[in-house]
Amino acid sequence: MTARPRIAIAGFQHETNTFAPFGASYDDFVRADGWPEMTTGAAILEVFPPLAIPIGGFINAARSTYDFVPLIWCAAEPCSFVADDAFERVATVICDGIAAAGGLDAIYLDLHGAMVVQSFEDGEGELLRRIREVTGPDMPIIVSLDMHANVTEAMVALSDGIALYRTYPHIDMIETGQRAFALLQQRLAHGKPLAKALRKAPFLVPLAAQGTDFEPCKSLYAGLPAGAKGAVANIDFATGFPPADIRECGPALVAYGTDETAVAAAADQHFARLLAAENRFELPMLAASEAVGRAARDGRKGAPIVLADIQDNPGAGGTSDTIGLLKAMVDGGLRDSVLGLLWDPETAKAAHDAGIGAEIDVRLGGRYGYDPAPYAARVRVEALSDGAFTCHGPILGGVAVDLGPMARLRILDEKSDVHVAVASIRYQCLDQDLLRAVGIEPKEQSVVALKSTIHFRADFAPIAREIIMVESPGANFSRNEQVTYKNLRPGVRKTPTGLAAA
Known part of the structure; x- marks a missing residue:
């Protein structure tokens, strides 16, 4: 043989x-x-x-x-x-x-x-x-x-x-x-x-x-x-x-x-x-306030507007804790809306310690210098999870994830109704099951804000009325021409001519 x-x-x-x-x-x-x-x-x-x-x-x-x-x-x-x-x-x-x-x-x-x-x-x-x-x-x-x-x-x-x-x-x-x-x-x-x-x-x-x-x-x-x-x-x-x-x-x-x-x-x-x-090559980005304004006008349950927080994508090195888009969502009066996943183990622990239904004061995200300070807010703990579950979307189909303690928090604000999905382990929000883990059904929202650049499209595009790329600070910068490279070989353009012209 x-x-x-x-x-x-x-x-x-x-x-x-x-x-x-x-x-x-x-x-x-x-x-x-x-x-x-x-x-x-x-x-x-x-x-x-x-x-x-x-x-x-x-x-x-x-x-x-x-x-x-x-x-x-x-x-x-x-x-x-x-x-x-x-x-x-x-x-x-x-x-x-x-x-x-x-x-x-x-x-x-x-x-x-x-x-x-x-x-x-x-x-x-x-x-x-x-x-x-x-x-x-x-x-x-x-x-x-x-x-x-x-x-x-x-x-x-x-x-x-x-x-x-x-x-x-x-x-x-x-x-x-x-x-x-x-x-x-x-x-x-x-x-x-x-x-x-x-x-x-x-x-x-x-x-x-x-x-x-x-x-x-x-x-x-x-x-x-x-x-x-x-x-x-x-x-x-x-x-x-x-x-x-x-x-x-x-x-x-x-x-x-x-x-x-x-x-x-x-x-x-x-x-x-x-x-x-x-x-x-094109890169159509809107400022957070402008993106929220459009979402407030056009989003509806069953066909949500998806806001992509592309520069805080943890799948490209982002901290997944910036709060620029979250603040804009609350300030813009969005309702039936959610942002995820926010990486904040400290807040996740506080939510688990307090229990479902508790109202607590928290300092959300904003810990790595991309924001002036964390977002101070009073929230209600709506749901909790141990963060261990299996995803079924096109990218993670069959993968058992473990994101540590997770929580669904409602920002207590009279003018808005915004929820935040918080995780203890930093991970890109590219699968609807990452939100369902804390009781959020994405298609039932009017606006879904995701810390992802492109991967989310595989699972979220089929339910989205529109996808808007948001320009909010983060480590996964999209304007290469504004960044100082020290080691890039000579003669390489930091952005395609199409983007430079735009």
Whole structure:
């Protein structure tokens, strides 16, 4: 009997906003939040196949014909620099596991592509460098990356193939894992490294302009080949993660195949499409007061207006505790309205201590300098939750989240009726079940304000009468041109010409 090929698999995920006020420790990678806790060994083969995560898609695609050496999978919510200690400990598990695995035919890595470590601008590139020290240059290594990856020369040089998400909201993570497996099969069938091409764009694109439900990304991604086409095995775009002050920040294109000339030509063709789209990027934001005014006029139960607090998105390093939009909602007299999720463990604890029905004075959010002070308010505790439940939306379908003690608070104000969903663990509000956990049914509201940039659209757009992007302070800035970059390579425009003209 012929032995089945053996693949070492691992995941190490972090999206690093170098402008955010706090970073990621080892403990942040250990604990569960909106994603599973740090998982090692054989448990990986049980935890991830049911989940909409790339490594799950890869395992399901490969398990009938390949044997796995599962090492570790971990992730931490986006924030600033990953601590050296965290990187060293996880990288050591991966590298030591590969060294101890014996005969391997390939390695698959479920990475993000925008990790910045205290001592390394390119976390993924450094991890790949260390793995190559163990394996040498010939071991096939295939990587899946987030669409927001800042793809670097090292990532491309040190791997054999990269597959990237093609949707934002990210609803194709399973498919990306499957495409990574298809790329691995093509690499193994070829018997030697594939030809590869990397093209880097000369401009940055704010996250809020990167959605694939609207132009120009909708057409850019729709125009990518679905699978191998002749001598070209795969072509993918990364839109980049602009709140990362590193040299190689920004959009990129990667292409792979069996013929160098064909791969280069395909890369040039699709890269030209990206460059031609530069003046089509748009970022229609309204000030908080203006957005609230429109919502007050047009929102109604059954078809709520969704206000996206895009610059305080914890999924991009935001603190999820800014109170600019919340104050505008109360001051604007909104009724039948909710904001979530506000990260405030102190207030969540106070609510649990007081109990349902209690009226208490609180200081909501505003603790990281994006607001003059926390929001002092008297609130009624309407509902409580332990924060442990399962989400069912398009992105988190089947994922058991644990956000610690949660509370639904009603701001006691004669002119308005605004509720706040408070959580003890910082997490992006991208699934309706995150609000239902504290008894809020989103479609029954007139206005739903969400601390998210794009991901919320997957679950909330179907119930929304209108979506309004709100310009309120936060760490996930959308006006790149107003930010000082110290490490970005010379000649890169901080915003597309289309946005600059606007």
